[in-house]
Amino acid sequence: MGAIRDPEATKARIFAAATAEFAARGIAGARVDRIAREAKANKQLIYAYFGNKAELFSQVLEKRLMELAVANPVDAEDPDGWIDRLFDYHAAHPELVRLVFWEGLEYGTGGIPHEDERRGHYARKVAAFAEAQEKGVISDAVPAQDLLFLMIALASWATVQPQMRRIVVGDTEGDLARLRSSLRTAARRLTERCP
Incomplete structure (x- = not known):
């Protein structure tokens, strides 16, 4: 048998x-x-x-993006906490960021397969930031779609460019803790309401 x-x-x-x-x-x-x-x-x-x-x-990429979305749903009302968790996720799963960058190298500014589904995925995240802005929880100085893009870039660049991170920031536990704190501060400043 x-x-x-x-x-x-x-x-x-x-x-x-x-x-x-x-x-x-x-x-x-x-x-x-x-x-x-x-x-x-x-x-x-x-x-x-x-x-x-x-x-x-x-x-493969869509599955990995959905795993990220489930593991770390966008939290526009706690942006520095969300970016902290996103930073951790990318550090633990560097293959996701690599896949996204390979996709960018392959397709450039042209369309990607299943682009409508991807647009929907990101539209939901943008909507969460827009809603937090409308409720006055976070600043509306940066448009929601730009804010999401900036936050993702902040959280992922250290994984995308580990050699630059090592050379510029350092690679000790203290260096990485300082970088994490700086990312949280940057996220907070991008989203905090002015008095």
């Missing part, structure tokens, strides 16, 4: 292997045969499940 196939377990192994491969090599540099080997899956099965390498990348 042959082995029982578990499509969900196979897809989970493919996603894990694809995450590592895409984070390390980007879309163009990734190889489906390496993903298949690491996932212990048939290469043709990957194509059957996902169609092509670009679609696999897109689905």
Whole structure:
């Protein structure tokens, strides 16, 4: 009797292997045969499940973004706490930021696969900041969409550029604690209401 196939377990192994491969090599540099080997899956099965390498990348990135959204929902009423948690998430899951940057390198300013879904994802976060601004909880000096973009950039840049962080900021526990405090201060200043 042959082995029982578990499509969900196979897809989970493919996603894990694809995450590592895409984070390390980007879309163009990734190889489906390496993903298949690491996932212990048939290469043709990957194509059957996902169609092509670009679609696999897109689905991997969307899944990782949704995991972030679930693990760290936007909290526009506590922006310095939210940025602190976002900083921690990116430090613990650097592959997510790498995937986002590979996507940027591959697609540039052109459209991305499943862009409407991504727009909806970010629109909900922008709406949370806009609502906090309307309630007067945070400043409306910076438009909500710009504020979200700035906050994400603040929280992710240390993970995107670890060598710059090490050279400019330092790499000791004290250096990282100081950077974290500075990020919280920056988030607070971007959002605090003037008296």
